[in-house]
Amino acid sequence: MQRDQSDFDELTTPALLLDAAKMARNIDRLADHARGLGVTLRPHLKTAKSAEIAQCLSGGVSGPITVSTLAEAEVFHAAGHTDILYAVGIATQKLTRVQALRDQGCDLVVILDSPAQAAAVAREGVPALIEIDSDGHRGGLFPDDPALIETGRILDANGALRGVMTHAGESYNVRGKVAHAKFAELERCAAVTAAEALRNAGLACPVVSVGSTPTAHAARDLSGVTELRAGVYVFFDLVMAGIDVCRTDDIALSVLTTVIGHQPSKGWVMVDAGWMAMSRDRGTATQDVDQGYGVVCDAKGRVIPDLIVTSANQEHGIVALCPGAAGPMPELPVGTHLRILPNHACATAAQHDRYNVLPAEGGPLKIWHRFGGW
Amino acid sequence: MQRDQSDFDELTTPALLLDAAKMARNIDRLADHARGLGVTLRPHLKTAKSAEIAQCLSGGVSGPITVSTLAEAEVFHAAGHTDILYAVGIATQKLTRVQALRDQGCDLVVILDSPAQAAAVAREGVPALIEIDSDGHRGGLFPDDPALIETGRILDANGALRGVMTHAGESYNVRGKVAHAKFAELERCAAVTAAEALRNAGLACPVVSVGSTPTAHAARDLSGVTELRAGVYVFFDLVMAGIDVCRTDDIALSVLTTVIGHQPSKGWVMVDAGWMAMSRDRGTATQDVDQGYGVVCDAKGRVIPDLIVTSANQEHGIVALCPGAAGPMPELPVGTHLRILPNHACATAAQHDRYNVLPAEGGPLKIWHRFGGW
Secondary structure, X not given: OOOXXXXXXXXXXXXXXXXXXXXXXXXHHHHHHHHHHOOEEOOEOOXXXXXXXXXXXXXXXXXXXXXXXXXXXXXXXXXXXXXXXXXXXXXXXXXXXXXXHHHOOOEEEEEEOOHHHHHHHHHHOOOEEEEEOOOOOOOOEOOOOHHHHHHHHHHHHOOOEEEEEEOOHXXXXXXXXXXXXXXXXXXXXXXXXXXXXXXXXXXXXXXXXXXXXXXXXXXXXXOOOOXXXXXXXXXXXXXXXXXXXXXXXXXXXXXXXXXXXXXXXXXXXXXXXXXXXXXXXXXXXXXXXXXXXXXXXXXXXXXXEEEEEEEEOOOOEEEEEOOOOOOOOOOOOOOOEEEEEOOOHHHHHOOOOEEEEEOOOOOOOEEEEOOOOO | OOOOHHHHOOOOOOEEEEXXXXXXXXXXXXXXXXXXXXXXXXXXXXXXXXXXXXXXXXXXXXXXXXXXXXXXHHHHHHXXXXXXXXXXXXXXXXHHHHHHHHHOOOEEEEEEOOHHHHXXXXXXXXXXXXXXXXXXXXXXXXXOXXXXXXXXXXXXXXXXXXXXXXXXXXXXXXXXXXXXXXXXXXXXXXXXXXXXXXXXXXXXXXXXXXXXXXXXXXXXXXXXXXXXXXXXXXXOXXXXXXXXXXXXXXXXXXXXXXXXXXXXXXXXXXXXXXXHHHOOOXXXXXXXXXXXXXXXXEOOOOEEEEEEEEEEOOOOEEEEEOOOOOOOOOOOOOOOEEEEEOOOHHHHHOOOOEEEEEOOOOOOOEEEEOOOOO
């Protein structure tokens, strides 16, 4: 919903704003798509780190989730979630904390990609997915790596083999639905091939988990896959808009800021949102359109054409016309409120400890706590 | 002091480590230099955001400090600091919080660079420094701008003119003491010229404040200057080492991480410190030596030659040999602890809520709280 400048006078800037109506549309869009594909959606909560948003994601019930830290697993388990995938390769020193959560009734599953990790995990009886490399982006075993079967056998011998998972992080580096659909098929193919290899070796592999925000939205067929993961889709951001996964108008997250000065000879407007408020993420720098540290909107959230945050110090942002823009520069007196759309919602949200929520139904701002740490 | 791998088993990685002995040497170095120059040192606490470190900086007493947010002013005032400069251009909406601190006995001074801000500030009777532009980096008035005298008169009429300040942020973009000394002289010259212009107009200008970490260490003569500001020198970082303000061995801050996987065919070691632990800051990317997301050390803090974090996802760092290095890649099994030196200490520290302090006198780790927000 649209708000006037005066609606934000209660907030200290910079402040993180969340448009609940846009978030709800983003959530429904992927939930509908996953339903159509016949797979379970397991949202990745590393983006939101909020118990309230976790509830929004799973329609008020405590559904399956993905996390990137044990701190997330602990908070979301305390909030009622019992089906949790910890999707970062397990450091064996962390198994004590994993086991403590499992002892409390949380079905916490870890991931790994080596026989050494499998031996430590199996010894503790912690269930695991084997990470599969579908695109060379990060970790994981190739489906034809002999270590896959070896790792599977070690887990299976202690009843700890739950399945396989993959993530095509390289899908962020290509643009458009056709390109993303190819990566979705790479994910599906790698995960299903690995699952079949395990099954052919006589090992059970019930879970076949894939996903990233670009591939999740573009996937057309997920035969053989059981679940889909995605994180940043809940808010979207300029990086996702830059590769056509969403429109700029779908971005639910912004940073409210105040004009604190001018350098008229340079066409600069100084605002009180620097990299501490926006993060140092420059994810659009390598895209077709470099959006600096973010796209500038008025206080109601309407994009001001050609205006971006061109550079940032710790608590200063410099707002100017993007290179090549004709102008003119709008009048923005000291004290004016603006909103800045982030390059990368995960990184920008991480700089804040609360969401100032614009409720879908209107009315006063709500505050939802956001946590961090490990 | 040096520690073994086993000393860190109590910590969840990633974890922020602070070497107190190195920090103490960094603090003493600039304190001695400022004393020699005959100026008051006003440390900038935006880097540390810790009451314990504030005490270390001012030798156990609550000395003059600089802050970048009102949250810092409030925390440090509660910790006993009463002489505080808020060195980000004032948004007039924030004057209520400024006044509340002043009413509690805090001599909180703001900065501004326009007659419009001066009118609002003077109306409230809040003392201010006028920001001077010494290098075109950010905000501030040039010393010969007619708006300087106009702004000064508005403040002075209500007894709110405290002086002038400048910051040569461009000094970060040049290398070596000779180059930094030139920027120090630019700062001095701009600030002193502006102060003289105000005095020639019949306005009192008691405070002449300058500084940045590179210029503070390189300044040879600060005639006419009353105080010196610097922030990141307390920890130092790879950006400062890259422009020869410190040595790599002076860097007091690091992130402890654990090896969580390998991609041997690519020469990659995966660790559990991604950009969430290191920040997205890539400050060395434009320096002579690009250190990726940080330089890798063993658990005792000894640099492992040619090993850096070449890329980072949210909770994954990819450690590899830097481009052109001959190798070989060291053996780093899953579970190995490493320390990563940060590009930019302000940004990396901001990703954590505590310092795990290695005491100068040895003995167990201490935990110092670190705060954030605005």
